Amino acid sequence: MQELNTFNQDLMAFLAASPTPFHAVSEMVSRLQAAGYQALNEAEAWDLTPQGRYYVVRNGSAIIAFSNLGGSPVENGFRMVGAHTDSPCLRVKPNPELNRNGYFQLGVEVYGGALLNPWFDRDLSLAGRVSFKTKAGDIKSALINYAKPIAVIPSLAIHLDREANNTRSINPQKDIPPIVMQAENDQQDFRAMLLAQLKKQQPNSDAAKILDYELSFYDTQPPAIIGLEQDFLASARLDNLLSCYIGLQALLSNHDQNALLVCNDHEEVGSASSCGADGPMLKSVLERIVPDAEQLTRALDRSMMVSADNAHGIHPNYADRHDANHGPQLNRGPVIKINHNQRYATNSETSALIRHLAEQIEVPIQSFVVRTDMACGSTIGPITASGLGVKTLDIGVPTFAMHSIRELAGINDGHYLYQLLAAFYQQHSVAIAN
Structure with missing residues (x-):
């Protein structure tokens, strides 16, 4: 309980310090620097060391942080997590x-x-x-x-x-x-x-x-833990600074694998910008980490991306807006998001990997599929998967009131997802045998 309380208190401090994408990236930079990560300038030559920890910022509103701790990316690939810094x-x-x-x-x-x-x-x-x-x-x-x-x-x-x-x-x-x-x-x-x-x-x-x-x-109302039994976290910008924070904390816990976190801007308006997921930022950084085109293709084939963005929890007043078999509940674990029309990038193999990992560390997992007669939202997952050709999974914390000025999540789910992503970053292999 102490670990959970510390996690949520620090999460609320991060949310309060991040009223805009620019402030969110600035806060992430401060935390990365405190952990020994070095700044890279895209306009300058990079001299990356085998055990280095680095970050690069574009437009002041998007950031990529990575560590080369797991040997050759060509042989071992990358464990990547993606989120976005902007909110409606x-x-x-x-x-x-x-x-x-x-x-x-x-x-x-x-x-x-x-x-x-x-x-x-x-x-x-x-x-x-x-x-x-x-x-x-x-x-x-x-x-x-x-x-x-x-x-x-x-x-x-x-x-x-x-x-x-x-x-x-x-x-x-x-x-x-x-x-x-x-x-x-x-x-x-x-x-x-x-x-x-x-x-x-x-x-x-x-x-x-x-x-x-x-x-x-x-x-200006600050984040708060609310509910008669203190079950809920209420805050602005949970979509998607919650995932940015979780991804950052998971990255900082990694000590022995090639790990990367990308937090893009402009997801809420289509991602088509120089610092959005539909822009060249992530690919250009990966090309500088692995300059040879063939070696980068090999590295990506041994890699996996987890796209972390909030999911719709089943609202007790509007339960009919959910598919009856896919209504995630708050405080019941992260939600794997599935859409066979590719609005989410999850497939059976990436889902199997994450479900297996969740079983190993005893983190509960839920599933979300939109009602067949309703339109489905999307994330940076399909954009990144199609742009890089990397196997990808979409996952997120269940929330209420998504895109409101104040959203609601369960106090346990963020920590569950942190545990899952921290374990994902530590995986020695994300290969799938055929």
Whole structure:
């Protein structure tokens, strides 16, 4: 129980420190450096040592960390885990200033498939990356986080919409611009506000002008263990920072195998970017680890990828939305996700490997298959499998309220998946005899 409590307390600290993908990667870098991992620059030559531990960051929002501890990758392959750093949210538009009826608001764009209703009446803050010009004329970037509540999206009172509980829908252009403050005039300059905040957070930045930004609103309510018996973990961004944290902790526990963790950005919007799973980042890193094309193909044939992304737990109020035989329960173990139309990359062989491993370490396993009459989501699993030709499995922690501003998981499942991935990283072989 002490180990479980320590795991969940550290998980909540990670979630609280990671309001955006940029902050999540920064937090992961700090933890990797503390564990002795060395930074690599993609613009420079790499001199990798046989026992080395390394990481590389792209765009500040995606990261790959790996260790060469298991001998030749050509002979032993890689144990790889993949996740993603982004979550559905509200992103600030380039020209966001809205002055209406004495209130200053910021125009926002919905990022990903956000569940919008829960964003109303929340204490919101703002964080992300800003790019600025210094007094010397250089262009730099920095992370920014207001941390305290600075905005809110108030609901319309039911007295003004008597059918709200029956018919209210949300227009993302009109209904969700957050209110930031009262304003006497329309002279507010959002970039000037950002400059003041940057100087407050980083007095030595020498910033003279904000040129651009990528900023997300987020809920300031911290993660919490809840429930009468403390059964549940409630937090923002469990999809998919929960998997990022689990993958990182599992990687840091590895001491004798070739292990790799990739946390891509932009999964929630299709993964098609320079730092997304449908981009070249992972392949280019693997090609630099194993430069010879034939040897890399051999290494990948001896490798396996576990794509870790949350699964839909069966909701007691909406049990009919699940296939009756495939309704994962919270606190009953990680969920292998299966879709024969290749929305998930799991096949019978990769599933057998993980099920066998779970039996060995006594971790419970569940299965998820979407109802046949419903559309199925997807993950970075099929994208990575098709891009690299590596055998892949999709797995995740069961959760409620996926894509809400606050999601719910069981307190045991994250630790179960950590145990499973830590054991996976230690496997001497992922070959399947035919």
